Amino acid sequence: MPDRAIGVFDSGVGGLTVLKEIQRLLPGEDLLYLGDTARVPYGTKSPATVRRYAMEAAAFLTRRRVKMLVVACNTASSVALADLENQYKLPVIGVIEPGAKRAVSVTRSGRIGVIGTEGTIKSGAYTVAIKRLAPDADVVSIACPLFVPLVEEGWLNHPVTHLTARAYLDNLRHLGIDTLVLGCTHYPLLKPVLQEVLGPEVILIDSAEETAFTVAAMLGHCHRLRPSGEICTAQFFVTDVPERFQRVGSEFLGCPLATVEQVALD
Amino acid sequence: MPDRAIGVFDSGVGGLTVLKEIQRLLPGEDLLYLGDTARVPYGTKSPATVRRYAMEAAAFLTRRRVKMLVVACNTASSVALADLENQYKLPVIGVIEPGAKRAVSVTRSGRIGVIGTEGTIKSGAYTVAIKRLAPDADVVSIACPLFVPLVEEGWLNHPVTHLTARAYLDNLRHLGIDTLVLGCTHYPLLKPVLQEVLGPEVILIDSAEETAFTVAAMLGHCHRLRPSGEICTAQFFVTDVPERFQRVGSEFLGCPLATVEQVALD
Structure with missing residues (x-):
């Protein structure tokens, strides 16, 4: 279990600020990041719709066997956290x-x-x-x-x-x-x-920095921290074509993004 | 065929400016309006994604047996008109x-x-x-x-x-x-x-007024204008919950919106 990746999702690029802090605090952890760029933004949509999107994003990440879910989106954290916690046995961290x-x-x-x-x-x-x-x-x-x-x-x-x-x-x-x-x-x-x-x-x-602390504390608490010293990776997935995400995302991360793969959730 | 409704779609409320002009010019025509509010906006998304959304919107309206498709969205008209024309035998009008x-x-x-x-x-x-x-x-x-x-x-x-x-x-x-x-x-x-x-x-x-002229001309050309004198209706469908659409939409139409129904496209 400790070797599995941490799954992070947001409606778009914004959650990269959270990913960046997790990487800084836990450089030995693998990360999977999903940005639902085909349906961004979530902030103007109804709780029911955002909840549905969050469940689909979580389903995508858990199929990839992550050890924890980080909801790196305030809107989704506001309305979908309880549903995600009920649905999955994994630790779920919101912002x-x-x-x-x-x-x-x-x-x-x-x-x-x-x-x-x-x-x-x-x-x-x-x-x-x-x-x-x-x-x-x-x-x-x-x-x-x-x-x-x-x-x-x-x-x-x-x-x-x-x-x-x-x-x-x-x-x-x-x-x-x-x-x-x-x-x-x-x-x-x-x-x-x-x-x-x-x-x-x-x-x-x-919230980004404090969320990273919570991630570290929770992983420690349930003995899922990855032994340090190994090489970590971050993989990026988006639901629209990757170009815009790569361009705007590199401003959020402060460095170029590795390969970004387009996937379908709906 | 003339008795069928005209199908109009947009990513959200904007296309109501086109619907309003069609209603003004052709008060005897029934209208079905679909706003893809769960995935709005289209303007920042890729041509491939917008094309997919437009095809899904058109499929929804054609299942309701409309006699014409009006793409009341500039982004969708820019990238999806040819695909829609190839897919459907109906007249397809963009803006x-x-x-x-x-x-x-x-x-x-x-x-x-x-x-x-x-x-x-x-x-x-x-x-x-x-x-x-x-x-x-x-x-x-x-x-x-x-x-x-x-x-x-x-x-x-x-x-x-x-x-x-x-x-x-x-x-x-x-x-x-x-x-x-x-x-x-x-x-x-x-x-x-x-x-x-x-x-x-x-x-x-x-474009709204000129689009309405084009709709009238095209319906006349293919003998699909509805005989005047009958009572027309407009039905509204959205993909997110209706509240926001009803509130912002009434500003676009300049009058309260009739019943708005939530539907799923994906």
Whole structure:
């Protein structure tokens, strides 16, 4: 079992931020990454549809005998985690709990902002997760549907992105949050803009790193960590043709992507 | 055969601008509209994937015995029209030819701009269609991926939309086009912003009206026009849950949508 790969999936390229942190923390682990690029985005779709897509993605990865499932997509983590846990005997890790945990550990005022897709924010998953850890926390959440297209367009530091961030976040700024959860795997690429709009005193929480810690802890707990010293690999699968994923994905990973294979889920 | 409905499909709500014009011109025709909302958008996906989705949408409508297929989506019209025509014996109408025809008929300088999704612009379908009608025309085309999310966000007259339009279109303005084809069914909702950025002398071409003329002409030509005087209906089908389609769609149609039914294509 320890020799098996960790399965990671997302609607597209965003989950590569999570994969990158897992690779950094656990360089000896093999990884399988699936991006459902033929049906991206998940954030504007209904919980029922996202749940169906997540189950199909998980089925694909478990057929390849992974030892763990990492849902590297906030929207899917928000609405499909319980179904995945019920369906599979494997450990299933989402990005919501780790992000919530980190936010609660760094906030001083207890006033926490959460931004994400329409699906993630509507689900209320972050608010529930944060309140479970810190019942007195004051959580303000806002959907920011234009951030994903802006990142995909590559306008990471464009005047349009600054203006959009001000339109979405001015309210959060006035409410005096001291911590902001980036509840979408695309958003870490907007950190400089978000920090400028919110001011240097607000701490930005990116679930990726904390999720990697959770993966390591869970693998250790169930004795599935791979003995170190071996050569690790990452294999990439997508549901649309690979070109766009390779291009945008290399920006997320900060290096060129290895071979990407197109597969069918539906 | 004349009593059968006209089948119209799009990736989402955008094609309702075409449906509206068909209803206005041919109030006696029954219409079936399919929006593939579980897989929207098509504009960022590969030609192969869009072709597969278009074939599935057409199969759904032809099983309901429509007398004609209207591809009310620029991306699908750009890459899938020939396949649909080969597969089905029905008349198949896309939105590219009608838009190109109108542009050629109104331009004085012969310098025509085209804006659309990444998929539509990359296909070069408008350039080919315009050049076929007017070989000397000078066609400049630009992909504007952020316009669809901006319309979906409802920011039709927002400062962010103005700034985005200037970023995309400044180049077109300097090139001195006198006609701009709105090569995406979402874009007509941005007409006021686009007109302000380009100036009043540039004519904006919306394929919807011309497509409706083509539908009427084709039905007349093959003796499939429904005898007038009867009550017409429009039935709506979507692949994700109907709520969002009903909400955003009513803005496109300018009136509430009748019952919307969820169906599976894949």
